[in-house]
Amino acid sequence: MVVISACVVSMITFPMNIAEKLRNIMRGRLKAWGTTMARRKVWNREFADGRWDYIEHTPGDCIYYYIEKYCNNGSILDLGCGSGNTGNELDKKRYGDYLGVDISDIAVQKAIARSARSGRTDKNSYFASDVCAYVPHQRYDVILFRESIWYIPRRKLKAVLDRYRKFLKESGVFVVRMYDRHALADQVVLIKTNYDVIEEYLSNHSKDIVIVFR
Numbered sequence: 674m675v676v677i678s679a680c681v682v683s684m685i686t687f688p689m690n691i692a693e694k695l696r697n698i699m700r701g702r703l704k705a706w707g708t709t710m711a712r713r714k715v716w717n718r719e720f721a722d723g724r725w726d727y728i729e730h731t732p733g734d735c736i737y738y739y740i741e742k743y744c745n746n747g748s749i750l751d752l753g754c755g756s757g758n759t760g761n762e763l764d765k766k767r768y769g770d771y772l773g774v775d776i777s778d779i780a781v782q783k784a785i786a787r788s789a790r791s792g793r794t795d796k797n798s799y800f801a802s803d804v805c806a807y808v809p810h811q812r813y814d815v816i817l818f819r820e821s822i823w824y825i826p827r828r829k830l831k832a833v834l835d836r837y838r839k840f841l842k843e844s845g846v847f848v849v850r851m852y853d854r855h856a857l858a859d860q861v862v863l864i865k866t867n868y869d870v871i872e873e874y875l876s877n878h879s880k881d882i883v884i885v886f887r
């Protein structure tokens with residue numbers, strides 16, 4: 674009896690696991706290769722169903738030191754900003770203005786609501802757009818890709834960075850954070866080959882990397 678029930682359970686869960694894996698593969702493919710509309714739909718669904726809730730609270734993350742160090746109390750453009758962690762966890766006294774751009778309008782709505790709750794509407798603004806198409810309206814001290822460079826198709830990355838470079842102030846920098854420097858080794862090589870690296874942080878106890886360049 675026990676053997677039969679174990680078999681029945683595995684017959685049910687096996688196809689469910691496969692279906693879940695296939696769904697994840699499809700989501701990954703859509704995020705990388707889909708149209709802007711298809712990508713927005715996938716990200717919106719994930720932000721709405723709580724899949725990304727865990728990134729909402731990241732105080733003390735290594736990225737804040739680098740953003741605050743290079744922004745000179747000035748302007749920050751956060752590309753792929755998510756639901757508002759960066760704009761609300763940065764030390765409020767250490768920056769002048771912050772604009773977060775994200776493909777997901779659900780994430781952007783959450784970020785706007787969070788900035789209102791934390792009394793930062795005077796400093797923080799948000800805009801829903803695909804970063805591959807977004808055109809800034811001013812120059813920035815820091816242009817940030819925090820766990821978002823992965824989603825820029827590899828073949829477009831240099832063109833995207835070159836285009837945004839025109840919106841850095843003279844002393845401005847890109848700050849890129851990735852939680853897995855091995856999985857993103859191609860992107861790291863592209864950055865190191867084509868740009869001036871000013872500072873690099875490699876964590877000793879995780880695969881985190883932060884690269885500051887222009």
Ligand SMILES: C[S@@+](CC[C@H](N)C(=O)[O-])C[C@H]1O[C@@H](n2cnc3c(N)ncnc32)[C@H](O)[C@@H]1O
Nearest residue numbers: 716728753754755775776803804819820821824
């Ligand atoms: C892993 S989350 C990181 C969010 C946040 N930067 C953080 O570190 O917590 C990646 C974010 O990039 C956004 N994103 C992905 N592709 C994008 C694109 N083409 N344009 C704008 N945002 C994009 C997603 O909606 C998501 O909010």
